[in-house]
Amino acid sequence: xxxxxxxxxxxxxxxxxxxxxxxxxxxxxxxxxxxxxxxxxxxxxxxxxxxxxxxxxxxxxxxxxxxxxxxxxxxxxxxxxxxxxxxxxxxxxxxxxxxxxxxxxxxxxxxxxxxxxxxxxxxxxxxxxxxxxxxxxxxxxxxxxx
Numbered sequence: 001x002x003x004x005x006x007x008x009x010x011x012x013x014x015x016x017x018x019x020x021x022x023x024x025x026x027x028x029x030x031x032x033x034x035x036x037x038x039x040x041x042x043x044x045x046x047x048x049x050x051x052x053x054x055x056x057x058x059x060x061x062x063x064x065x066x067x068x069x070x071x072x073x074x075x076x077x078x079x080x081x082x083x084x085x086x087x088x089x090x091x092x093x094x095x096x097x098x099x100x101x102x103x104x105x106x107x108x109x110x111x112x113x114x115x116x117x118x119x120x121x122x123x124x125x126x127x128x129x130x131x132x133x134x135x136x137x138x139x140x141x142x143x144x145x146x
Contacts, residue, residue, distance in 0.1 A: 006072075012036050012086050014054065022114070025103050047064045059106065061094065083129075
């Protein structure tokens with residue numbers, strides 16, 4: 001019998017002046033663009049994980065404000081991810097904050113700038129979740145139950 005263990009991940013969409021916070025990072029032996037994202041850790045809520053991952057990968061403290069969507073994605077290597085995407089607000093950037101080791105740098109991009117770099121996308125979920133956000137798919141955080 002084959003074992004199936006989906007990975008639970010979180011991601012954030014942080015908008016500021018029409019631009020969105022992404023990270024340029026090393027993944028699968030190449031440089032990719034992704035939203036601040038990562039795995040849920042033991043004993044933390046999805047909201048806590050989203051804020052933590054955003055800080056670790058970008059140096060930005062954020063306030064998580066809404067749930068954008070819950071996505072199921074199977075990567076080319078057949079790993080399945082359940083990705084919980086949140087919207088949030090940038091509060092402050094911590095100067096000289098040490099970023100996660102796979103991160104090259106955080107970048108602020110417009111949707112058009114993101115489209116120009118499609119070959120760097122870590123997954124198609126970048127555009128899908130961003131477009132869901134832009135279309136108003138913003139759900140109250142109270143929908144999540146611990």
